[in-house]
Each structure stands twice: as structure tokens, then as C-alpha cells.
Amino acid sequence: MSSQIKKSKTTTKKLVKSSPKSVPNAAAENQIFCCQFEVFGHVQGVFFRKHTQKKANELGITGWCMNTTRGTVQGMLEGSLDQMTDMKYWLQHKGSPRSVIEKAVFSENEPLPINNFKMFSIRR
DSSP: OHHHHHHHHHHHHHHHHTOTTHHHHHHHHHOEEEEEEEEEEEOSSSSHHHHHHHHHHHHTOEEEEEEOTTSOEEEEEEEOHHHHHHHHHHHHHTOSTTOEEEEEEEOOOEEESSOSOSSEEEEO
16 A cells, blocks of 8 residues: 555656646746847946946846947847846946936847857947
8 A cells, every 4th residue: 555655646746747837937937038229328438338248247148239330339138038128127227327328229039049149248
């Protein structure tokens, strides 16, 4: 009789581990997305790119940013949806201490099979 109980417990554990609900959630949490951005306002000459890189590193975002000839900062972000949401908020509302952000524009989040970048860099 005790062997039957052990088998039942093992079977129950196997059912719980292979529950179909746990697989999609794990996949969704690990999904990587990318988007392009451009920030308008007083964002050049105020260490905006340096602070963007620091924030991206804190959040675990990969990608890049650079100054444009139009006086904006543009770039690419890669990360989870939560990471992307936090970074987008920072780019729209925070920025570097001396920056004045007028607006930030983002492309749609696109799913990626893997990261294209290993880190967040500043392009010149």
C-alpha cells in the first residue's frame, strides 16, 4: 500500500511540473523585444547619452544610442516588456539631470528570437 501512495505522489508531482500553464508564462517572461527611439528637446551637451547608458545597464537593457545632426538622441532598445516599459518611461520623463525632454517617440515593440547586442553602447 505504501508503494501505491508513493506512485500517486510522484504522478501528482509530474502533473504539476508539466502543467501547460507554466510553460507559456516562462516563455513570455523570457521573450526579448526591441524598439527604436528618438528623444527631442535639450538632450545634447547635457550627458544624456551617458545617463541613458547607465539607466539601460541598471535595467538590463541592451542596444545603443547616439546624437543626431537634428539635435536629438536616437537609438535601439532590447529587453523584456517590463524592462522596455521602465526604460521608455525614463526616456520620456526623466533623462539626464540637465536635459529638457520635449517628447520621445518609439517604434512598436517587435519580438526577437535572441538579443542582437551584448551591451548598451554609445555610438559616435
